[in-house]
Amino acid sequence: MWSFKMNIVGPMLLSGVLLVTELVCVAKTPPVEQPKQQPGTCCAQGFDVVSIKQTKENSDNVLMFSREDGFNAQNVHVAALLNYAFDAHEYQIIGLPDWARSTTFDVVGKFSDPNEVALKKATLEEREEWVAKILVERFHLVSHKEKRVMPVYDLTVSKDGFKAKQSQPATVDQGHLADSVNPQQGMLYATNRSIFGKSAPFSDLAPLLSGIVNRSVIDKTGVTGSYDIKLVWTPEQAMLSNAPQSSQGPPDIYTALQQQLGLRLSSSKAPVDVLVIDSISFPIAN
Known part of the structure; x- marks a missing residue:
């Protein structure tokens, strides 16, 4: 399940919403x-x-x-x-x-x-x-x-250290005006095989990863501030398919996190907020 929304009117890039295949x-x-x-x-x-x-x-x-x-x-x-x-x-x-x-x-x-x-x-x-x-x-x-104890992932810094580049304060001039209004600035975005963003708060990464790995991710890195982040991986579905995989293709998301950002996901358990469906009915079309 995926969430990608922004509080704007019109087509919105899943927290108002545009969701497309990728x-x-x-x-x-x-x-x-x-x-x-x-x-x-x-x-x-x-x-x-x-x-x-x-x-x-x-x-x-x-x-x-x-x-x-x-x-x-x-x-x-x-x-x-x-x-x-x-x-x-x-x-x-x-x-x-x-x-x-x-x-x-x-x-x-x-x-x-x-x-x-x-x-x-x-x-x-x-x-x-x-x-x-x-x-x-x-x-x-x-x-x-309600809250339920469920499997979660702890997000920590690997032994090699955090590898993302900390963002520098933006400077705006006419020659770089287009960069100053780049929609990627200050926010993390994701497809089914990548996460990217410039000057993005690190605190946004764990909630975003939660939707991708389909398990709550708890940030235990101690990392603060904004960073230029780029993470690329091969989706699990693609790895499990019969389609030939390139030996040069990116690894799974867990390996990619360690290699590209110096972060790791470790299995754990913790209380998680859940929405319990007591009842729901098939709608009558109109």
């Missing part, structure tokens, strides 16, 4: 707490019109984004909607039926008379609440949060 996550610490409606917030009643249809054609392309007049998701599993609404990675969602992980849907939510000014000011938390309301009203979701 793009999988941007770091955001997952609280898993049930969104609560606050009196007086923007459009607290949720979308006026919601359309849900089961996807007819199989496709690996997944699209999910928040826009000025609503929300649009194409070819998404219910697990992806739960991820968006509750910031819960796949390993944090307990009790979800098989159909909710395998059946895909097209979901559209719209406001019939949108207040454009208010919608532009809507926070990420408010937008998450709107999607949570779809899950409750159309999928009849009943859930609760």
Whole structure:
């Protein structure tokens, strides 16, 4: 399960959202707490019109984004909607039926008379609440949060030391104006085989890794500050496939972390926030 969201309006690069085949996550610490409606917030009643249809054609392309007049998701599993609404990675969602992980849907939510000014000011938390309301009203979701002791990974510095380059303070002039507005600046991005970012807070790395290795990653490195980070690996699925692998290709993510960043993941156990699904129903299409 992948999370890649930013609090902006329009197409968003999974914490508002654009998810496509290769793009999988941007770091955001997952609280898993049930969104609560606050009196007086923007459009607290949720979308006026919601359309849900089961996807007819199989496709690996997944699209999910928040826009000025609503929300649009194409070819998404219910697990992806739960991820968006509750910031819960796949390993944090307990009790979800098989159909909710395998059946895909097209979901559209719209406001019939949108207040454009208010919608532009809507926070990420408010937008998450709107999607949570779809899950409750159309999928009849009943859930609760709790902590459970689960397998985790401890992220530590390897014996060879941390290898990422610490970011230098940015200087802006006309000749480098394009660099100053680089969307990679100050944030980590990820595909299914790489993590990259410039002047990115190191604290963002562990939450991002959690979504990739499908297990909570606890930062025990003691590393602080911002860094230029680049990590490239071969996905486990590719290694397990019958397709021929290049001997020069990158290693698995665990080896890549040690070789490229001087970090290691060690198995452990710890309490983890989880979202327990008490009940959920297949929606009636409209």
